[in-house]
Amino acid sequence: MSYLKETFLGIFNNLLYLTKMSKITKRYIFVIAILLALFSVYNYFIYTSEAYTATAALSPQAVKGQELWQENNCWSCHQLYGLGGYLGPDLTNVYSHPDKGPVYINAFLNSGVKSMPKFQFSENEKAAIIEYLRMVDETGYYPNFDASIENSGWVTLKYKNGR
Amino acid sequence: MADKRSLYFLIFALSALLAGIIFGLTASLQYVYPELLKEYTPFTKLRPFHVTSVISWIVLAATGSIYFFLTQVENLKLFTPRLLGVHFFLFLLTGIGIYISYALGYMEGREYFAFAPVFVIPVLIGWVLFGINYFGTLRKKVRNWPVYYWMWGTGIVFMVYHISEAHLWLFDYFKIHFVKDMSVQWKSYGSFTGSWNMLVYGISIFVMSKIKKDSQLATSKIAFFFYFLGLTNLMFGWAHHTYFLPTQPWIRYVAYAVSMTEWVVLGSIIYNWRRSLPKVDRMNHPMATRFMMSADIWIFLNLILALLFSIPAINFFTHGTHVTVAHSMGTTIGINTTILLSALMFIIGKANAAFTTQQWLIKRGLQLFNVSLFLFWCALLMAGIKKSYWMYGIRQGIFSEMQDGLTMVYGAISFFGLILVISLCMIVIPLCKGFVQTVRLGRT
Numbered sequence: 001m002s003y004l005k006e007t008f009l010g011i012f013n014n015l016l017y018l019t020k021m022s023k024i025t026k027r028y029i030f031v032i033a034i035l036l037a038l039f040s041v042y043n044y045f046i047y048t049s050e051a052y053t054a055t056a057a058l059s060p061q062a063v064k065g066q067e068l069w070q071e072n073n074c075w076s077c078h079q080l081y082g083l084g085g086y087l088g089p090d091l092t093n094v095y096s097h098p099d100k101g102p103v104y105i106n107a108f109l110n111s112g113v114k115s116m117p118k119f120q121f122s123e124n125e126k127a128a129i130i131e132y133l134r135m136v137d138e139t140g141y142y143p144n145f146d147a148s149i150e151n152s153g154w155v156t157l158k159y160k161n162g163r
Numbered sequence: 164m165a166d167k168r169s170l171y172f173l174i175f176a177l178s179a180l181l182a183g184i185i186f187g188l189t190a191s192l193q194y195v196y197p198e199l200l201k202e203y204t205p206f207t208k209l210r211p212f213h214v215t216s217v218i219s220w221i222v223l224a225a226t227g228s229i230y231f232f233l234t235q236v237e238n239l240k241l242f243t244p245r246l247l248g249v250h251f252f253l254f255l256l257t258g259i260g261i262y263i264s265y266a267l268g269y270m271e272g273r274e275y276f277a278f279a280p281v282f283v284i285p286v287l288i289g290w291v292l293f294g295i296n297y298f299g300t301l302r303k304k305v306r307n308w309p310v311y312y313w314m315w316g317t318g319i320v321f322m323v324y325h326i327s328e329a330h331l332w333l334f335d336y337f338k339i340h341f342v343k344d345m346s347v348q349w350k351s352y353g354s355f356t357g358s359w360n361m362l363v364y365g366i367s368i369f370v371m372s373k374i375k376k377d378s379q380l381a382t383s384k385i386a387f388f389f390y391f392l393g394l395t396n397l398m399f400g401w402a403h404h405t406y407f408l409p410t411q412p413w414i415r416y417v418a419y420a421v422s423m424t425e426w427v428v429l430g431s432i433i434y435n436w437r438r439s440l441p442k443v444d445r446m447n448h449p450m451a452t453r454f455m456m457s458a459d460i461w462i463f464l465n466l467i468l469a470l471l472f473s474i475p476a477i478n479f480f481t482h483g484t485h486v487t488v489a490h491s492m493g494t495t496i497g498i499n500t501t502i503l504l505s506a507l508m509f510i511i512g513k514a515n516a517a518f519t520t521q522q523w524l525i526k527r528g529l530q531l532f533n534v535s536l537f538l539f540w541c542a543l544l545m546a547g548i549k550k551s552y553w554m555y556g557i558r559q560g561i562f563s564e565m566q567d568g569l570t571m572v573y574g575a576i577s578f579f580g581l582i583l584v585i586s587l588c589m590i591v592i593p594l595c596k597g598f599v600q601t602v603r604l605g606r607t
Contacts, residue, residue, distance in 0.1 A: 006243065010299045015463075021232060022307055031391055039398045039592050046350065047227075047331075051342035052409045057340040066338070071271050073207035079409050081482025084274070085350060086550075087194060087206060089562040090483060106336040114563060115197035139342055147407075147479065154419070155475040159409055 053161040055139045058132070065132025072153055077116065081142045087115055095137035100128050121132070165466060167605050168247050170514065170598050172227025173507060175255060177595040180500075183216030187405030189572060191580050192574040194438050197213070197566075211270050211277035215261060217495065218359075222322075223254065223505040225362040226293060229315055231510050232369055233300055242299025250292045257285040262411045275352050276329055279435055283330055287323060294319045309372070310390050312363030316396060321358035325351045337402065346405045348413070353401025359499070361393065367502045370509050371455060374448050389428065403473045407482060422473035428447065429466050435540035448512050450520035456506030457533055461497030464540070465490055480555060486547030493540050496583070507594055515601040539579035546572045 021029070058066060059133025071158065075106040077088035084090075085162065094100050109126050120128070190209035193200055219221045230247060235241050261278045264270075266525060297319055301312055329351035337344045367569045373381040380386060402410075402418030446452050468490050472481045481487065508520045546569055553565040 003243070007299075008240065009297055010302070012500070013302065025307060028313065028387065028456075032394070032589060035394060035398065037389070042399065046347065047337075047343075047416065049411050052411050055340075055342060055409075058341060063339060066341075067585070070273060073270055073277065075274060076207050076210040081345065081405070083204075083345065083404065086485060086488070088380045106335065115193055115201055115206060117201065117207060127352055135247065136341055136568075138263075142407055144407055144479075144485070145555075145558065149476045149479060153474040155406065155479050157409065158406065 003041035039070065051139060053140065053159045055161065056135065058135055061128050062132045062135045064125075065128035065130070068121070068129050069132060072117075080136055081140075090142060091133060091136075092140075093137050095134045102134070104135060105130050166414065167229035167602050168251055169227050170221050170510075170602050171251050172230065172254075172603070173188075173510070174229060174595060174598050175251075175258075175589050176223035176503075176506075177598070179216045179258070180220035181591055183213055183585055184222055184464050186213035186216060188577070188580050188584050191573075191577045194566075194576055196572060207270070208265060208268070212262075212263055212497060213494070214275060215265070217276065219258060221359055221495065221499050221503065221598060224507065225318075225359065225366060226250075226326075228366050228503065228506045229297070230363065233297075233482060233512075235510075235513060236373065239300050239304055242296050245297045246292050250289050250296070250520070253285050253289045253292070257282055257284065257289070273329075273332070275355065276326070278331060283326060287326060290319060290323045290326070293475055294323065307382070309368075309378065310386040311365040311369040311372075311381055312316065313337055313387075313390060314361045314368070314393075315336075317390075317397075318361030318365065318517070319356050319363065321354065321397060325355040326353060329355060342408055342410060346408055349404040351402050353404055354397055356494075357393075357397030357401070364393065366506050367455065367458065370451060370502075370506050374446055374452060374455075374509070385431075387502075392424060392427065396425060400425075400473075403475075403478055406475050406478050411594060419473065419475060423472075424471070425466065425470055429463075429470060429584040430437060432463055448509050448520075450525060451505045451512065452528060453526075454501050454508060457529065458501040458505065459497055460533075461493060461536075463528050465498060467491040468493065479564075480551045483554070484547035484550040485543045486551070489540050489543035489547060493536075497536055500587075501591050504590060504594075507598075511594065511597050515597060515604070518597040519602070522593065524589045524593055528586050531582065532590065533584035535579050535582035539576060539583055542572055542575040542579055546576065565581070 074091075076085040077085045079085070079090040080090075080092050082090060094105060095102065106126055108116075109121050109129065110119050139140050140160050141158060144155075148156045150156065186209050189200075189204055189215055190206060193204075193206045193209070198305075226505050230241075234241060261282050264279055264282070265277070269279050271279045276283065298316065301308070301316075305312065328350065331347055331351075332344055337347055368386065372378055399417055399421040402414050403422060406415055406418075470488070472478045472486065472490070511518050512520055549569055549572065550565065553560055553568075557565075
């Protein structure tokens with residue numbers, strides 16, 4: 001208990017102390033305060049903004065697939081949008097790939113090909129993972145082969161869903 | 164006595180480093196022999212073991228160094244010495260808990276924090292305790308803080324924020340929106356790295372200003388200018404991870420603009436090099452200085468790499484390839500680890516006069532370290548370039564053919580990785596022994 005009291009007193013004293021700081025210290029705190037204000041606004045927009053293209057929220061089945069993806073560490077070997085491990089291929093668009101798609105994925109999951117572990121998913125679980133990959137696929141392209149690279153160093157992406 | 168407890172953190176950190184590099188080396192073999200080891204040492208476990216251990220090395224070594232500097236170098240009285248002990252045991256127990264849970268296969272988290280989310284609670288509590296002790300200690304006692312005090316304070320506060328942010332996926336509001344979820348996840352990782360860099364770069368300024376006995380290094384306007392630049396990048400410069408996610412384009416514009424400010428850092432490094440280098444052997448802490456000078460080279464190389472791939476047009480080709488890995492290995496090993504080892508050399512020089520940092524093993528270890536890390540780094544770049552060619556030159560080629568084509572390069576990566584592990588052992592084992600001895604001597 002005395003710990004808690006000490007801590008609270010400490011925080012209070014700190015605030016009091018702010019008023020007695022030197023000029024230069026106050027100036028630094030001012031700069032940090034501005035940065036923090038900008039950071040708050042920025043975070044607000046990031047946390048509340050949706051994807052640039054119209055994408056559906058994950059369905060309950062896809063959420064289950066996402067959880068299986070996460071708990072089985074698929075991310076340690078596979079990437080989505082190029083993010084993840086490099087031992088296996090990127091799976092962003094495996095669902096809509098002309099030679100792959102749901103049946104192919106279904107066959108792959110419990111096969112244990114190459115370094116991929118031999119999973120023992122039930123049919124339901126496989127369906128959930130496939131649904132997740134389907135919804136990920138809908139959000140866009142990776143690699144974004146049709147993006148255009150501009151002289152400014154900027155890259156304009158090609159989007160799915162009309163943009 | 165609170166004194167020795169900062170050394171416990173360092174011993175703990177060095178052990179995590181040793182474990183972490185062995186896990187990393189074992190994991191890398193899986194790239195060379197995909198099927199050979201998969202039954203016994205599953206990659207899905209090795210990777211979390213590796214990542215958690217090496218990140219722990221960085222943050223624990225930074226934490227221990229900061230406690231040591233405050234209490235033993237600046238001779239400040241800790242706000243509550245007992246909190247230091249609580250902090251240490253909390254992290255120790257959490258670390259053991261995470262290891263056990265990994266071994267049992269509980270890895271419900273994500274990339275950087277693969278452990279079950281409950282473990283984040285003691286981790287956050289530990290950082291908050293550190294923060295209370297830190298600010299409580301410096302409050303009132305120090306006027307006109309040198310820049311490293313600002314940096315450490317910033318690092319601690321942002322650690323708490325970004326570790327929490329990395330767990331926002333626990334809320335459906337984030338989780339069910341794939342694009343938002345991914346961008347918040349990678350935002351938090353970028354800034355989490357930025358937060359530990361605040362701790363580590365602060366340590367490097369502290370050590371250099373003590374070795375050179377030049378307080379200007381930490382109080383000048385330039386020092387503060389770079390601190391604010393670093394803070395701006397920590398906050399807004401993370402989005403090069405997510406240039407290709409269909410996020411709102413303004414997020415990427417901001418990131419592109421902010422990250423280009425780092426050219427100033429590059430300029431200043433080159434400018435400063437034109438001034439003469441210090442005469443190492445005549446310095447108080449020659450070994451610490453040597454490690455710091457290696458870090459300089461690694462900062463230079465990795466900054467160029469980072470600046471280049473912060474340009475979206477270049478990132479387009481390097482993203483999702485081992486170029487990214489080269490950068491993360493170059494920064495965490497080349498920069499963070501060398502700076503922290505430098506700090507540890509400095510600390511052991513102060514804490515244990517009997518320990519010779521200039522010993523053969525450590526000197527040769529550092530040379531071997533630099534050479535092997537450079538080759539390791541180049542091999543990763545090479546793998547990245549080849550993969551990029553496969554992605555954009557060949558397009559839609561067969562993945563396993565690309566991987567098979569890279570076998571030689573992966574072999575090189577593992578081989579240089581092995582030499583790197585050996586060189587680190589040459590440095591870390593004597594150092595760790597030295598610290599254990601120091602703690603024992605202090606007891607009697």
